Amino acid sequence: MPRVSAAFFFTAAMCLLVGMLWGIHMGASENMTTMPAHAHLNLLGWVTLSIYGTFYALTRASLSQKLAWANYIISTLGIVILIPSLALFLSHGNDPAYIPVMGVGEVLSVIGLLVFAVSAARELKRAAA
Numbered sequence: 001m002p003r004v005s006a007a008f009f010f011t012a013a014m015c016l017l018v019g020m021l022w023g024i025h026m027g028a029s030e031n032m033t034t035m036p037a038h039a040h041l042n043l044l045g046w047v048t049l050s051i052y053g054t055f056y057a058l059t060r061a062s063l064s065q066k067l068a069w070a071n072y073i074i075s076t077l078g079i080v081i082l083i084p085s086l087a088l089f090l091s092h093g094n095d096p097a098y099i100p101v102m103g104v105g106e107v108l109s110v111i112g113l114l115v116f117a118v119s120a121a122r123e124l125k126r127a128a129a
């Protein structure tokens, strides 16, 4: 397995660990205020990063290391910025002060996806050749 895929899977597992503990805490405290942040940590962190990692493992013979690592770094940074700021936004009564920080995490998450799309398009082009 390429190192970049292992990095994606390790980070995904850490996100799921935090997401599960977060979910358990929400359930135990019966306080669902931060539920959307829990859901996005699990979906962007566990599900999306795992899919990225699987793609690079499947295309290991032809992947661009630069694109794959850029995908990993940008997408991980997006999650690290978006999820805490979303949780703070929600737990402070939807305080708009957190929106600019959330915006940075959102933009990074989209850029990470665009880098992944370039990797996928590159593979599509290669497979057609």
Ligand code: HEM
Pocket: 019, 020, 021, 022, 023, 024, 026, 027, 032, 035, 038, 039, 042, 043, 046, 047
């Ligand atoms: C130990 C594991 C988990 C626990 C204890 C847990 C707990 C919870 C709780 C208590 C809620 C709020 C439910 C409600 O009030 O409607 C919730 C919502 C949610 N969780 Fe988790 N969760 C876990 C894992 C996951 C995973 C792995 C994912 C996704 C991959 C996920 C995605 C979601 C989503 C999308 C919602 C929102 C559901 C809605 O809008 O009704 N959760 N979770």
